[in-house]
Amino acid sequence: MIEESCLAVLYISGFIKEEVNIMTNIRIERKSVRNVDFIKSYSMDNLKIYEKVTEAQAKNIGFREVGDVITPSQKYGSNCYKNINGYTYADKTKPKESRVVATFYMHPYGNRNSEEVLVDISRDCYPRVNVEPYGIEIELLMTESEELFVSVILNENIKKYYLKEAMNIMLEIFGGCYIGDTIKFSEIRRRRVIWILLPQGTKPSEHIRNLDIVHNEYKRQFIIDRFEYLEACEVEEIVQGLNSFQGYYAFVMKDYCILESAIYGNATYILRRENWEEMSKKTKGELLEEHNVVARIEHTKNWQKYMKNQISSLEKSRECANKDREA
Structure with a gap:
C-alpha cells in the first residue's frame, strides 16, 4: 500500500516480513515490538522513527510549534512512564529488608476522637533494583510540503540501547509509526518545552x-x-x-x-x-x-x-x- 506522501511504504501488522529489506520506509501497526533486528538494514546515520500528525494531534500531545522537543507524557502507558521515571524490580536473590511503603495521616489505634498523626507504613520487602529512565524525546518537524511529523530524537545512546523502547513509545502514543532513512525534514531550531x-x-x-x-x-x-x-x-x-x-x-x-x-x-x-x-x-x-x-x-x-x-x-x-x- 502506498502512503499519501508517496513514500514506498510497507504496512506491517504482526510480524515483520522479509520484504522489509527492499523497502525504503515501512509502517508498523501493532501494540508493541519485541525485536528490532530488522532496523539493521537501514542507514543508522539517517534512521528516523516518525509519524504524520495534524495540528490538533500535535497540540494534544504537548507541542506548541514546529521545533518543540518534549518527553511524552506518562499518561500514554507503561513505556512512556518508564521513559520518564525509570522503574524498579525486586531482587529476590537478597534477603528482605524493612522499607517505608506509604506515608499518610491516620487516627492512632483507630481512635477517631484523637488527633490525626502522620505515620510511615513499613513492610519487609525484597531490595529494589532501580533502572534509570530511558530519556527518549520526540520533536515536531515539518517537511518542505508543510506536512507535520512527530519524530524520535535518535542520539547515539538511543540508537545503541533504546531503539526498541523508542519504537514502543511511538506505538503506544499513535498505534503505529514509520521507520525509514530517506524522509527529509526542514531545518529547525529545537526548543524544549518543560x-x-x-x-x-x-x-x-x-x-x-x-x-x-x-x-x-x-x-x-x-x-x-x-x-x-x-x-x-x-x-x-x-x-x-x-x-x-x-x-x-x-x-x-x-x-x-x-x-x-x-x-x-x-x-x-x-x-x-x-x-x-x-x-x-x-x-x-x-x-x-x-x-x-x-x-x-x-x-x-x-x-x-x-x-x-x-x-x-x-x-x-x-x-x-x-x-x-x-x-
Whole structure:
C-alpha cells in the first residue's frame, strides 16, 4: 500500500516480513515490538522513527510549534512512564529488608476522637533494583510540503540501547509509526518545552486540593501540607512542570531550587540555583544528575524536619560565603 506522501511504504501488522529489506520506509501497526533486528538494514546515520500528525494531534500531545522537543507524557502507558521515571524490580536473590511503603495521616489505634498523626507504613520487602529512565524525546518537524511529523530524537545512546523502547513509545502514543532513512525534514531550531512560569501569587496547593491525584484523603493531605510548607518560604517564582516534569513544581529561591512532586510516592529534590534558566532546559535525567542535586528527601513522616534542616544548612552556607567575600 502506498502512503499519501508517496513514500514506498510497507504496512506491517504482526510480524515483520522479509520484504522489509527492499523497502525504503515501512509502517508498523501493532501494540508493541519485541525485536528490532530488522532496523539493521537501514542507514543508522539517517534512521528516523516518525509519524504524520495534524495540528490538533500535535497540540494534544504537548507541542506548541514546529521545533518543540518534549518527553511524552506518562499518561500514554507503561513505556512512556518508564521513559520518564525509570522503574524498579525486586531482587529476590537478597534477603528482605524493612522499607517505608506509604506515608499518610491516620487516627492512632483507630481512635477517631484523637488527633490525626502522620505515620510511615513499613513492610519487609525484597531490595529494589532501580533502572534509570530511558530519556527518549520526540520533536515536531515539518517537511518542505508543510506536512507535520512527530519524530524520535535518535542520539547515539538511543540508537545503541533504546531503539526498541523508542519504537514502543511511538506505538503506544499513535498505534503505529514509520521507520525509514530517506524522509527529509526542514531545518529547525529545537526548543524544549518543560516548564511554564505561574502567575505571581499562584499557590499550587490550592490547585492540587481540587485534583484527583490520590483517592486516599489522608495521602492527599500529606501532599498539600508539603506544598503549603514550601509556599511559606521565601520563593522568588514558581514554575509548573510539563511533559516529563508533569506533576512537579519548581520553587525557585535565591540560592537554590526545590522540585516538589504532586504525584504520591516521588521524592523532593533540592538543586543548585546557578543558571536556573539553562538547567530548566535539561531533561529530567540530566537535571537530576548527582552534581546538580544538593539533597533528595523521601516523602516520609519526617519530610518537614529534613526539609527545614536542609534549608537552614543552605542559608548558613550562603551567610558564610558572603562573610568570606566581604573579608
